[in-house]
Amino acid sequence: MSAPTQTPNTPALTFECETGNYHTFCPISCVAWLYQKIEDSFFLVIGTKTCGYFLQNAMGVMIFAEPRYAMAELEEGDINASLNDYNELKRLCEQIKKDRNPSVIVWIGTCTTEIIKMDLEGIAPKLEQELGIPIVVARANGLDYAFTQGEDTVLASMVHKCPSTAPSRPAEPEERQGLQRLLALGKRAPDAAPTPSHPPLIVFGSLPDPVVSQLSLELEKQGIQVAGWLPAKRYTELPVVAEGSVVVGVNPFLSRTASTLARRRKCHLVSAPFPIGPDGTRAWIEAICQALDLQPQGLAEREAEIWNHPQVQAYLDLIRGKSVFFMGDNLLEVSLARFLVRCGMTVYEVGIPYMDKRYQGSELALLAQTCQEMGVPLPTIVEKPDNYNQVQRIRELQPDLVITGMAHANPLEARGITTKWSVEFTFAQIHGFSNTRDLLELVTRPLRRNQSLQTLGWQTLVKSV
């Protein structure tokens, strides 16, 4: 695999679009992982009991751990405007400031605030001044977006809050840094490396901290210093985004954030496949190196080392030659499909809520190229799928594995179709070279379950199928 550009003789993917009658999580679910990622934030979801009920049930036990999120539950008076939005929000945010003292309050607009046209973007700056707390407004609603796209709307709004120049620092820490550099000399170079020779690189996408450091280390090996991550661990540590900075995404669902960085902050966007699976990780690093004018070092060996690990090989033996069907609900589908094709699987269908062919361009090209190299047919990419039709296709195709939401998983299993719950891919650590095994662990789990139960003889557990 070389640079992820589509070679002229690569066959073209087919794209289809169905009715959009599919099951997915509401995008407000992004608060579940973002409030944990951004430690000094507070997420206020301005919506109804429906939104609250979803969050409460989707987040399960997290709800009991005093989360830094709450509902601003709209009542009839808010809908018919007998209550004043501004005063109501002020009252609630004052309460939050008093109880939690966050560094930022993120307002999540919902379907209801859209329909009644509540001017959150207009109210926020005024209230921000009065309260002295930054307010970020994100319209993560089910009218416009699906599941992980919620994070995209939040990060796109946060881009506007990133400083454009580094705050001037007192001289003293720099001296100390110099001293540290001296002390560290000969011990470990990368940690205290001098200002990198390449333009500042900002990586966007929320990942658990361990994955952030794994990917940062991987880039350090190429002599690349990450200037900042969007989001950072704390809101107060949002990265400096200056004109001409180089930006790259880690997740396929961040197209608004990407275009906001490129258009509004004049950053250079690296088009790369996403660092999911060793193939994707390598292509991601190569694309960054190329953008920064660096020669990638030892990546082929690094990738091979991961693939050749005995445990990885054992997992690959399980899935090689098997078929997989993505019903589609979280936008990771293309990257996962590309990875699984490289693992030796055949992908029948890639359902996906929304397909940004530009932002995912390199990933799509790598998918096509991988299919060609592995000698398997190209999957159909079905945007806005129709779950009912998909179930009919699944019945016909009888794939070895269906990656799907929880609404369909148990009913499919009862009909003898093996499934993997798709949401796990969004919450597990799947990025970078180091998490390959975890990723394969997830994919192979139902197949290993099948192995251990295969002699029992009951696979279809519904009457008259």
Place this chain on the structure above:
Amino acid sequence: MKLAYWMYAGPAHIGTLRIASSFKNVHAIMHAPLGDDYFNVMRSMLERERDFTPVTASVVDRHVLARGSQEKVVDNIVRKDQEEHPDLVILTPTCTSSILQEDLKNFVERAAEASQGDVLLADVNHYRVNELQAADRTLQQVVAFYIDKAGRQGTLDTTKTARPSVNILGISTLGFHNQHDLRELTRLMADLGITVNLAIPQDASVHDLARLPQAWFNLVPYRELGGLTADYLHQEFGMPRVDIAPMGVVNTANCVRAIQAVLSAQGASADYEAWIDEQTRFVSQAAWFSRSIDCQNLTGKKAVVFGDNTHAAAMTQILAREMGIHVLWAGTYCTYDADWFRAQVEGFCDEVLITEDHTVVGDAIARTEPAAIFGTQMERHVGKRLDIPCGVIAAPVHIQNFPVGYRPFLGYEGTNQIVDLIYNTFTLGMEDHLLEIFGGHDTKEAVTKTLSADAGLEWTTEAQDQLQKIPGFVRGKVKRNTEKFARDRQLTEITLEVMVAAKEAVGA
């Protein structure tokens, strides 16, 4: 606006969907944005349902916002009618359709013309009713629709069955232990020589609804669901109802006596006293339990109760009347039906708490420091935080409250289950307390819990921070494996790089 973190009762459409998906071959179409079909996930996970949940959405998106749903809702209903041939499609409004104010009634009329099956619009308003009220209302609506239809077609047969028979109203999907309760009630009725004419809505067909008037009476085991239907059947056909939840020894007897009265009034010779006596003293263990020294030790112990009307009221009565436990306060989140609750628990507890705010409940628990809590999953978590044991008696519940083993709360087997629940909750607390007094089971401190002798290995600050981020239950393993990996390679310092390498090599 209301600042809210958690709620006890769900939004209205959940109630309607619970009724629709309880019936056989009834399909619900929600007029809702993408993602509002979370009900399907809950049903599939909690009930571990083998079949596809018969709920789809007619998706409200930007286009709908701009131009109205137009043909979309009608097309979706007709399409579902052709695909699945349901007997009935229930169009279900959500909070979104409440404010869009589209003419859903008109859609339903048009769709009904083009469909083989029946089409109904659920008459529920998101801003006025909650899940429980909506479920009650929808059940009544469906029943009235089919009684009315049969009436118009002249197929309504109101002749009573030859032998005494009953309709059981209100058993539904996602109801707390409802499936087990239905089995227990059916057995109870069989023992009493009463045929179950129909149990609705769970697993019932809408075609059977016209047979409802043939039963001698209606049994409504839960306060929250079925009352409106019983009212309607009383109004239309003069059918008597028994609405005492047979939960606990005394209440089960009361319920059976009420049934006896209802049947006697219709000319049946029903005398259940001897049977009640036999069941109470020898089948159920609860009466014996309350005399045993186990229960004696619970005398005067303090408990609090919170839940829905049915379960909280019955539990309060059981604790106080049947076990001599001191109920400090009893509460319900059914604020719309608070008077009924107050009347039920009067004389059985010191205080009554009516609220939908879980923080008020939490504060009340912290303030009164009971020895045990009987509540919902939320109270269980409050109990965890305060080190007070909790028995779960009502929704909202988690997957562990949908046991596959037989766990009714109603009837005589139910009384046995409740004894276990109460006794285990209290002894758990007592055991913990004793352990604390005597300093734990094993007072000898283990020398090292981890195999790694820290000597010779240094963790950098970053690596240590990273380690702390790893969930507690695997942290020890990761630490051991990483240190073993480092030692094998004669490394003296564990950095982030070493952690990554160890993860890749040995899965640390």
